[in-house]
Amino acid sequence: MTKASDIRTKTVDELGDELLNLKKEQFNLRFQKATGQLENTARVRQIRRDIARIKTIQAQKAATAAQAK
Secondary structure, eight states, X not given: OOOHHXXXXXXXXXXXXXXXXXXXXXXXXXXXXXXXXXXXXXXHHHHHHHHHHHHHHXXXXXXXXXXXX
16 A cells, blocks of 8 residues: 555656556456455455545646646
C-alpha cells in the first residue's frame, strides 16, 4: 500500500507509470480470480484503492497546474 504523501512527491510522468503498473497488476489479479488461482484476496482491494489514490492526486496536480497558468 502506497501512502498519499509518497505519491505526492512523484512527478506526473512517474504517476502515469505507477498507474499503468497497478492497472496491469489489477488485470492479472482479476484473471487469477477468474481461474481460481487468487490467494491474496485483500490485494485486489489494496490495488483498487492505490489506483484511486493516484488518480485523485493526478487530478489535484492538474488543477493546481491549471490555476498557475
